[in-house]
Amino acid sequence: MRAPPAGFDHRAIGPFDAYCDGYGRPGARGLGYVCVLKVATATVEKTDDALLDRIVALDRAEAAQAYLGQINMETASSFCGIAGQVWGHDLAVAEAIADGSQAPLFSVAQHDGTALPVYDGQPLLDAGKALFGTAQRRRFPPAPGAHVICANKSVTAYRPRKGPPDAEHGQAHGVWCYLALSIARDRRVAADLFMEDAGLWLEGDDEAAFGRWLDRHRRRVAESIVACGRGQGLLFERTYLCGAHTLIPPGHLGIALAVAPYLVLARKALPGGDFARLSGLTLAEWEKWVVSEQAG
Numbered sequence: 001m002r003a004p005p006a007g008f009d010h011r012a013i014g015p016f017d018a019y020c021d022g023y024g025r026p027g028a029r030g031l032g033y034v035c036v037l038k039v040a041t042a043t044v045e046k047t048d049d050a051l052l053d054r055i056v057a058l059d060r061a062e063a064a065q066a067y068l069g070q071i072n073m074e075t076a077s078s079f080c081g082i083a084g085q086v087w088g089h090d091l092a093v094a095e096a097i098a099d100g101s102q103a104p105l106f107s108v109a110q111h112d113g114t115a116l117p118v119y120d121g122q123p124l125l126d127a128g129k130a131l132f133g134t135a136q137r138r139r140f141p142p143a144p145g146a147h148v149i150c151a152n153k154s155v156t157a158y159r160p161r162k163g164p165p166d167a168e169h170g171q172a173h174g175v176w177c178y179l180a181l182s183i184a185r186d187r188r189v190a191a192d193l194f195m196e197d198a199g200l201w202l203e204g205d206d207e208a209a210f211g212r213w214l215d216r217h218r219r220r221v222a223e224s225i226v227a228c229g230r231g232q233g234l235l236f237e238r239t240y241l242c243g244a245h246t247l248i249p250p251g252h253l254g255i256a257l258a259v260a261p262y263l264v265l266a267r268k269a270l271p272g273g274d275f276a277r278l279s280g281l282t283l284a285e286w287e288k289w290v291v292s293e294q295a296g
Helices: 050-063 122-132 207-232 275-280 283-295
Strands: 033-035 038-045 072-076 084-086 106-109 115-120 147-159 174-184 192-201 236-247 252-264
Touching: 038 050, 038 122, 038 174, 038 236, 050 147, 050 252, 072 252, 106 207, 115 207, 122 236, 122 283, 147 174, 147 192, 174 207, 192 207, 192 236, 192 252, 207 236, 236 252
Parallel strands: 033 084, 072 147, 115 236, 174 252
Antiparallel strands: 033 252, 038 252, 106 115, 147 252, 174 192, 174 236
């Protein structure tokens, strides 16, 4: 858990019992916020209105995986600072993070010569899904219509019904995104960094080739994190890297979305109403408590 500044009320408790809410909205208790990680893709059949198609695709991506639907998304650039904590890393800690069982996927050199290990971010994605639930089984999603600041990037592309895509006109065979979270080495004085990336796949329907290219590109994402650290004299302890991609069926629009909302938590997500208890629980322990409360 990030140690808050002395005397700082780092709680992030929202005004709703069963819904999270956006950071900075009225009615919250505490001055802190919680960041949650999500990546998703979606496809929709193209109509004669490209703008509406993009709107529908984005709404579908927001609802896919961890449910982040029905929000007014506002864009931030893109740090989890000294007032923030990360769901699954600092609060309701994912088991693979809590027990240290994860091995790095790879590492890159930082500007001082030390290694920055890069880990699979799937445990943090799973933690987000556990908090929000899914479109079919919602748990503590953001309140419908909530104004939510988010670190986010997305990309959309159309694939024609016939013939090869034209990249100059925003067409592609597929779309992809990455979301990285780099934990600052000294979190007392430095923010954790979000890095989002998204783009188009233009090399056909070979899923394996798509995957190999993405595996190579993830190192480029890590190198960009190092470059940001160099520019500000910052070092990072570790990076979590999450990705999503999809091939687009002919005649469809595809979207890839990387997003990390800044939230205050639903009151019923707090064991005994005590925000501080979340830092001492693993995700599995928190879920067990939630299930028992809902059953009771």
